[in-house]
Amino acid sequence: MSHEAVLHGDAHGHDDHGHHEHHDTFLTKYVFSQDHKMIAKQFLITGMVWAVLGGLMSVLFRLQLGYPDSTFPFLEDLLGKWAKGGRITPEAYYALVTTHGTVLVFFVLTAGLSGTFANFLIPLQIGARDMASPFMNMLSYWFFFAASIVMLSSMFVETGPFSGGWVAYPPLSALGDASPGSKTGMDLWLISMSLFVVSSLLGGLNYIATILNMRTKGMSMTRLPLTIWALFFTAVLGVLSFPVLLSGFILLIFDRNFGTSFYLSDIFVNGVGALPNEGGSAILYQHLFWFLGHPEVYIILLPALGMVSEIISINSRKPIFGYMAMVGSLFAIAILAFLVWAHHMFVTGLNPFLGSVFVLLTLLIAVPSVIKVFNWLTTLWKGNIRFTPAMLFAIGFVSLFISGGLTGIWLGNSALDIHLHDTYFVVAHFHIVMGVASMFGMYAGIYHWFPKMYGKQLNNTLGYIHFWVTIAGAYMIFWPMHYEGLAGMPRRYYDFSIWESFKQFGELNKFISLVSMIVFMVQLSFLFNFFYSIFKGRKLIDPNPWKSNTLEWTAPIHPGHGNWVGEIPEVHRWAYDYGKDGVDFIPQTTPVGADESQH
Amino acid sequence: MTMFLTIAVVVLIFVVIFQIAKVSEYVSVLKGEEVSRKQSNKINGFLMAAFLVLGLVGVWYCNNLLFDKTLLAHDSASVEGARVDSMLWVTLAISGIAFIGTQALLFIFAYKYQEDANRKVVFFAHSTKLELIWTIIPAITLTILVVIGLRNWFLFTGEPPKNAMVVEVTGKQFGWIYRYPGKDGSFGKKYYKNIDNASNSLGLIWDDELAHDDIVMEQTVYLIKGKPVKLILGSRDVIHDVGLSHFRLKMDAVPGIPTTMWFTPKYTTKEMKEMTGNPNFVYEISCDQLCGNGHYSMKGIIEVIDQEEFDAVMAKQKPYYYTAFPEKDPSAAADTTVTAAVIKKIN
Numbered sequence: 001m002s003h004e005a006v007l008h009g010d011a012h013g014h015d016d017h018g019h020h021e022h023h024d025t026f027l028t029k030y031v032f033s034q035d036h037k038m039i040a041k042q043f044l045i046t047g048m049v050w051a052v053l054g055g056l057m058s059v060l061f062r063l064q065l066g067y068p069d070s071t072f073p074f075l076e077d078l079l080g081k082w083a084k085g086g087r088i089t090p091e092a093y094y095a096l097v098t099t100h101g102t103v104l105v106f107f108v109l110t111a112g113l114s115g116t117f118a119n120f121l122i123p124l125q126i127g128a129r130d131m132a133s134p135f136m137n138m139l140s141y142w143f144f145f146a147a148s149i150v151m152l153s154s155m156f157v158e159t160g161p162f163s164g165g166w167v168a169y170p171p172l173s174a175l176g177d178a179s180p181g182s183k184t185g186m187d188l189w190l191i192s193m194s195l196f197v198v199s200s201l202l203g204g205l206n207y208i209a210t211i212l213n214m215r216t217k218g219m220s221m222t223r224l225p226l227t228i229w230a231l232f233f234t235a236v237l238g239v240l241s242f243p244v245l246l247s248g249f250i251l252l253i254f255d256r257n258f259g260t261s262f263y264l265s266d267i268f269v270n271g272v273g274a275l276p277n278e279g280g281s282a283i284l285y286q287h288l289f290w291f292l293g294h295p296e297v298y299i300i301l302l303p304a305l306g307m308v309s310e311i312i313s314i315n316s317r318k319p320i321f322g323y324m325a326m327v328g329s330l331f332a333i334a335i336l337a338f339l340v341w342a343h344h345m346f347v348t349g350l351n352p353f354l355g356s357v358f359v360l361l362t363l364l365i366a367v368p369s370v371i372k373v374f375n376w377l378t379t380l381w382k383g384n385i386r387f388t389p390a391m392l393f394a395i396g397f398v399s400l401f402i403s404g405g406l407t408g409i410w411l412g413n414s415a416l417d418i419h420l421h422d423t424y425f426v427v428a429h430f431h432i433v434m435g436v437a438s439m440f441g442m443y444a445g446i447y448h449w450f451p452k453m454y455g456k457q458l459n460n461t462l463g464y465i466h467f468w469v470t471i472a473g474a475y476m477i478f479w480p481m482h483y484e485g486l487a488g489m490p491r492r493y494y495d496f497s498i499w500e501s502f503k504q505f506g507e508l509n510k511f512i513s514l515v516s517m518i519v520f521m522v523q524l525s526f527l528f529n530f531f532y533s534i535f536k537g538r539k540l541i542d543p544n545p546w547k548s549n550t551l552e553w554t555a556p557i558h559p560g561h562g563n564w565v566g567e568i569p570e571v572h573r574w575a576y577d578y579g580k581d582g583v584d585f586i587p588q589t590t591p592v593g594a595d596e597s598q599h
Numbered sequence: 600m601t602m603f604l605t606i607a608v609v610v611l612i613f614v615v616i617f618q619i620a621k622v623s624e625y626v627s628v629l630k631g632e633e634v635s636r637k638q639s640n641k642i643n644g645f646l647m648a649a650f651l652v653l654g655l656v657g658v659w660y661c662n663n664l665l666f667d668k669t670l671l672a673h674d675s676a677s678v679e680g681a682r683v684d685s686m687l688w689v690t691l692a693i694s695g696i697a698f699i700g701t702q703a704l705l706f707i708f709a710y711k712y713q714e715d716a717n718r719k720v721v722f723f724a725h726s727t728k729l730e731l732i733w734t735i736i737p738a739i740t741l742t743i744l745v746v747i748g749l750r751n752w753f754l755f756t757g758e759p760p761k762n763a764m765v766v767e768v769t770g771k772q773f774g775w776i777y778r779y780p781g782k783d784g785s786f787g788k789k790y791y792k793n794i795d796n797a798s799n800s801l802g803l804i805w806d807d808e809l810a811h812d813d814i815v816m817e818q819t820v821y822l823i824k825g826k827p828v829k830l831i832l833g834s835r836d837v838i839h840d841v842g843l844s845h846f847r848l849k850m851d852a853v854p855g856i857p858t859t860m861w862f863t864p865k866y867t868t869k870e871m872k873e874m875t876g877n878p879n880f881v882y883e884i885s886c887d888q889l890c891g892n893g894h895y896s897m898k899g900i901i902e903v904i905d906q907e908e909f910d911a912v913m914a915k916q917k918p919y920y921y922t923a924f925p926e927k928d929p930s931a932a933a934d935t936t937v938t939a940a941v942i943k944k945i946n
Contacts, residue, residue: 090892090893090895091892094889094892094894164889164891169837169838169888169889170837171836171837171838171854172837172838172890172891175836175837178772178837178891179891179892181892264854264855265854265855266855267835267836267837267854267855268771268791268802268835268836269836270771270772270796270836273794274791274792274794274802278855280855281855281856282853282854282855282856283853316712316720317720318720318721318722319723319724320724321724321725321726322724322725322726322730323724323725324725347849347850347851348851348853348858349850349853349856349857349858349859352756352757355752355756356749356752359745359748359749359752360745360749363744363745366737367734367738367741370737371730371733371734373701374730374733375730377701378723378729380705380708380712381708381712381723382712382718382723383708383712383720384715384718384720385644385714386636386640387639387640387643387644387647387709387713387714392643395647395705395706395709398705399702399706402697402698402701402702402705403698403702406694406698407694409690409693409694409744410687410690410694413686413744413745414748414749415682415683415748415749415751415752415755416683416686416687416690416748418755418848418849418850419680419683419844419848419849421849421887422840422849422887423844423887459620459621459623460623460624460639461619461620461623461624462617464639464643465616465620468646468650471650475654476657479658479661480661480665483661483666483668483669486669486671487668487669487844488670488844488885490885490886490887492889492895493894493895494894494895495896498898499883499885499898500877500879500881500883501844501845501885504668505668508665521609521613525613525616528613529620576724578720578722579719579720579721579722580722581722
């Protein structure tokens with residue numbers, strides 16, 4: 001306790017002077033803010049809005065999958081011609097599936113996750129007053145905002161939003177005559193995504209520059225908290241892979257609007273006739289897309305890996321086990337992320353030798369992943385575990401990461417993938433390991449850093465209910481889907497009733513839909529907890545509520561723009577001195593004592 | 600009315616939960632933060648153990664309920680598919696052990712090492728030996744899986760046996776067109792700009808004599824039990840995918856870039872009806888690549904039959920050339936009966 005007292009006495013005293021925003025207007029403080037903390041909150045809340053919309057979409061299409069023969073009059077009130085007679089049309093179903101995927105992958109789990117925590121934590125945890133370029137940072141959010149508006153508006157065009165799947169494979173995505181969703185809706189989708197790429201590049205460059213150049217005195221790279229390492233690799237992945245996606249999109253825009261044939265060849269569309277395009281390759285797009293698409297999976301996952309490492313260590317009151325191995329495995333995952341993209345393309349007629357290389361590299365990813373899992377387990381081992389809501393979600397993350405990671409071994413092995421590709425097995429796999437797991441990482445982060453963001457506390461009881469219902473529900477939704485996949489049941493089907501091979505799961509689909517609705521509603525209770533606590537939550541009294549070592553907790557409870565009053569604290573040790581020499585925790589700012597043991 | 604009731608109940612549940620949550624905050628203020636924190640820590644610790652037990656029971660229950668509905672309940676319908684199945688079992692065994700082991704450790708540790716005022720934590724930050732163990736063991740295990748996988752992969756993607764029959768499968772929104780090479784054993788050339796839905800659905804080049812005896816069918820394709828078949832896949836419009844779940848294989852059908860797959864059907868459709876105990880059983884081709892709004896209804900049928908039955912079916916087919924040029928059909932008179940036979944077969 002003595003450490004804490006020494007450290008925070010100062011922060012308490014100056015709490016009221018911590019605000020430097022007297023000359024800020026409402027517009028510069030809350031809207032066009034250049035303060036990384038405000039930008040983080042903007043990303044978070046925009047991400048939450050998208051998460052609710054995206055989640056609602058999944059509930060709507062689960063309604064169709066679970067109750068294909070029923071009609072729901074309220075759907076017609078809600079969706080109009082897209083649910084004539086109270087049943088979602090195939091057009092609407094595919095639009096919902098596509099938008100759900102796009103929004104959750106990019107707007108929620110990329111912008112909402114990286115955007116929030118990279119912005120919030122990087123300056124606070126490395127000891128910087130703000131990002132390297134606060135202005136670029138602000139632009140990053142507003143490009144995201146613009147992307148959001150364009151995506152939202154695509155849902156209101158006459159021909160409907162894009163409906164060809166979030167991967168947007170041409171020729172389907174290139175030909176308005178092949179699918180009404182590929183008309184104006186697709187143009188807007190491409191504009192929105194291009195704006196999004198710009199946003200993510202502006203953000204990513206900033207994160208990298210800040211981490212490399214603006215660490216406080218004593219904060220060497222090997223003293224960085226694992227969150228920062230994870231966010232660093234995430235930013236590098238984004239900066240190197242998003243431009244490739246953008247190039248792929250630009251070629252697609254050309255094919256759609258200017259008569260080029262990058263992706264088009266030998267096409268005859270019913271009702272239109274033969275198209276003039278010859279010599280293009282539809283597979284080329286898939287290479288360009290997955291060159292981002294696979295790193296994107298890790299862009300989503302890495303921040304969660306970092307935050308979970310941090311939260312598990314803090315709440316086990318033990319140092320993270322194998323810090324260097326944790327950094328090394330993040331690095332290995334980041335490198336391998338660029339070398340495995342074609343495992344999404346095993347059934348495209350890929351050269352078999354090339355395929356074999358991708359099998360080998362894909363399964364290699366299991367090695368750093370196993371290292372991470374065992375390091376977390378060893379961190380828990382003989383710890384003194386406090387189940388804060390953040391810790392619960394971190395443990396849930398590990399469980400989901402194991403479950404979803406293991407099925408990756410099935411799908412990464414091409415000979416098995418030929419059987420399981422594009423079935424519900426894949427749906428189960430990526431939802432568990434990338435979707436729900438990263439969402440858990442994000443929840444863990446929100447519960448953990450909420451007191452730092454708003455100076456208030458979230459309600460714990462609601463947090464516990466939120467966690468237990470969500471993890472049980474997530475497994476009940478996605479575990480049985482493995483069996484559907486093992487029956488060969490294809491994903492992206494509007495209705496299975498005409499299929500002799502797949503119609504045996506009617507009851508199960510009903511069950512899954514029901515659980516997904518309950519889980520969705522529990523997420524709403526989290527939202528209530530979040531917004532209620534911002535205004536009415538109990539005030540934070542202890543500036544370091546989790547007894548954590550990292551720098552953000554040395555800042556005042558309500559840090560102003562600039563984060564610290566007076567000098568930026570100096571760092572003397574790594575972030576994980578928990579339980580060292582019998583001392584519960586030793587903040588990074590505490591100088592190394594003469595009689596302290598080496599580790 | 601039910602709608603209104605449901606909403607009312609949901610709102611009520613929400614309100615109750617929020618009240619409980621709010622009350623718990625007041626209680627903790629009254630009882631002392633530390634005391635109530637420790638109490639909820641105990642509850643969550645217990646729930647960790649309970650979750651593990653209930654979860655494993657759930658996994659077992661789910662398996663009992665659903666296993667028979669998967670393809671694994673019956674033998675693979677292709678000779679090569681049996682290799683997929685055996686590989687699947689090996690992978691399941693390995694990942695199953697890893698799954699139960701790590702999940703058990705995770706939740707048991709969480710339960711066992713929940714906060715206890717008397718416990719002194721161990722400052723244990725790294726151990727090269729341990730880390731080497733859990734790097735090397737998975738690396739070796741994965742090498743085994745890669746070796747098994749690649750042997751199968753090269754077999755599946757390699758050349759089919761010499762005696763394989765060849766069938767061309769072309770996807771279109773939203774159905775399949777099949778083409779047999781006819782008596783000469785070779786496909787005639789085609790060019791997509793010749794496509795005409797009425798008389799030339801594949802765009803065959805009639806100047807190419809090899810095309811004259813090609814047989815074109817829709818809906819049902821006939822394969823021979825025990826005879827390897829090579830499928831040449833293509834698409835007329837967007838990307839489709841020939842999903843053959845009973846044969847454990849699938850491959851994309853891409854416009855402009857032909858792809859191939861091959862396998863050896865092991866059981867006739869009739870035999871599968873008996874094996875599965877399902878009198879309605881058919882081999883279905885499912886489109887496994889989102890191809891538009893009718894994607895979910897893009898179904899093809901494979902009928903696996905004996906060589907003799909196959910010969911009989913083929914004898915009744917007439918070359919597609921005569922559909923385009925009925926005047927050149929020598930057996931124009933017999934035309935109606937053949938069509939009737941084909942239609943009967945399809946139904």
